[in-house]
Amino acid sequence: MANTAGQAKSAKHAKIHEAFDAYLARLGLRQTKQRRVIVEAVLQIGPHVDAEAITAQARQLDSSVGLATVYRTLQLMTAAGLLLEHSFNKDRSTFEFVGPDREHHDHLICNQCGCIVEFCDDSLEELQEQIARKLGFRLKTHRMELFADCTNPETCTRRASTKGH
Amino acid sequence: MANTAGQAKSAKHAKIHEAFDAYLARLGLRQTKQRRVIVEAVLQIGPHVDAEAITAQARQLDSSVGLATVYRTLQLMTAAGLLLEHSFNKDRSTFEFVGPDREHHDHLICNQCGCIVEFCDDSLEELQEQIARKLGFRLKTHRMELFADCTNPETCTRRASTKGH
DNA sequence: TTCGCTGCAAAGGATTTGCATTCTA
DNA sequence: TAGAATGCAAATCCTTTGCAGCGAA
Numbered sequence: 458m459a460n461t462a463g464q465a466k467s468a469k470h471a472k473i474h475e476a477f478d479a480y481l482a483r484l485g486l487r488q489t490k491q492r493r494v495i496v497e498a499v500l501q502i503g504p505h506v507d508a509e510a511i512t513a514q515a516r517q518l519d520s521s522v523g524l525a526t527v528y529r530t531l532q533l534m535t536a537a538g539l540l541l542e543h544s545f546n547k548d549r550s551t552f553e554f555v556g557p558d559r560e561h562h563d564h565l566i567c568n569q570c571g572c573i574v575e576f577c578d579d580s581l582e583e584l585q586e587q588i589a590r591k592l593g594f595r596l597k598t599h600r601m602e603l604f605a606d607c608t609n610p611e612t613c614t615r616r617a618s619t620k621g622h
Numbered sequence: 623m624a625n626t627a628g629q630a631k632s633a634k635h636a637k638i639h640e641a642f643d644a645y646l647a648r649l650g651l652r653q654t655k656q657r658r659v660i661v662e663a664v665l666q667i668g669p670h671v672d673a674e675a676i677t678a679q680a681r682q683l684d685s686s687v688g689l690a691t692v693y694r695t696l697q698l699m700t701a702a703g704l705l706l707e708h709s710f711n712k713d714r715s716t717f718e719f720v721g722p723d724r725e726h727h728d729h730l731i732c733n734q735c736g737c738i739v740e741f742c743d744d745s746l747e748e749l750q751e752q753i754a755r756k757l758g759f760r761l762k763t764h765r766m767e768l769f770a771d772c773t774n775p776e777t778c779t780r781r782a783s784t785k786g787h
Numbered sequence: 788t789t790c791g792c793t794g795c796a797a798a799g800g801a802t803t804t805g806c807a808t809t810c811t812a
Numbered sequence: 813t814a815g816a817a818t819g820c821a822a823a824t825c826c827t828t829t830g831c832a833g834c835g836a837a
Contacts, residue, residue, distance in 0.1 A: 487811050487816060523819040528802060544712040549801065565757055578753050585768060588743050592730055594770035601766040603750060605759035652791060652836050688794040693827060714826065
């Protein structure tokens with residue numbers, strides 16, 4: 458149980474560390490303890506992180522990690538394609554872990570329980586490009602969030618927690 | 623207070639001023655010269671504004687307008703439903719003027735000059751509903767922003783907020 | 788006259804930058 | 813050893829807030 462999960466987790470983390478190290482090597486940058494610790498903190502906390510949470514987690518692993526280094530490393534990870542920076546909250550950036558493949562997806566947020574469903578629709582992607590082209594632009598990135606009601610309340614995982622029934 | 627701007631515009635603007643004054647009255651707040659000037663500045667500059675642009679325009683009408691008052695009034699206008707606050711740019715808020723019966727639309731933001739193009743595509747809207755339905759949800763609202771490069775740099779000048787090209 | 792409103796300046800809060808020191812390659 | 817990376821603190825930048833005087837009702 459914990460063994461299998463732990464192994465799978467470690468293997469996954471190792472792959473990310475490798476990818477980041479490769480990125481650093483490619484640019485002639487150095488591997489440091491701090492960078493390793495910060496990448497690990499991101500992996501441990503989850504897919505959506507902010508600088509404050511990362512700093513707290515990183516300091517569990519190495520109490521001397523500075524805030525500036527966290528920000529600098531988050532920038533590096535973003536450049537490496539490991540993170541995507543969002544402005545969900547206007548006064549604080551959220552970084553989303555997206556893996557080395559730069560897999561793209563959009564988010565659907567449930568109005569009832571607040572759960573987030575990730576999806577990617579090729580037709581949609583294509584249509585967005587068409588629209589941009591028609592307006593005289595070359596699409597670079599986009600941000601899309603759908604806010605919706607679950608049509609099958611039974612499957613709405615966290616519904617009972619806040620919204621009652 | 624006498625309006626030195628074009629009279630044709632005044633008629634259209636008058637309605638908005640009335641709506642804001644009504645909002646203020648409803649809450650027992652006061653009409654002031656500054657508030658009128660700031661609302662007028664928003665109307666003059668266009669649908670997408672930021673605090674800096676508003677302050678500059680407002681000071682053309684009354685050089686004594688303070689930055690804090692601009693921010694306070696933008697908050698009031700947002701609460702009154704006249705503005706929508708966006709975070710297109712992560713370090714600076716953009717306020718969008720939304721009149722009484724403004725239709726739904728999405729935004730395309732130019733990576734070069736930051737100008738904003740509004741658009742609405744029925745196929746896109748329909749596709750979004752299909753996606754939500756397929757995931758087991760009933761779409762309520764959405765937020766979508768396209769970030770793109772202008773394919774015609776000559777027309778892409780440095781403008782903070784415009785209706786587009 | 789009553790307080791809400793205003794301008795100014797200081798305060799805030801997240802993020803970046805300067806710099807002397809530490810440490811990787 | 814060279815110079816990249818770090819931690820700390822100061823600096824930024826947008827936005828908010830405290831305060832004493834001003835002004836709408």
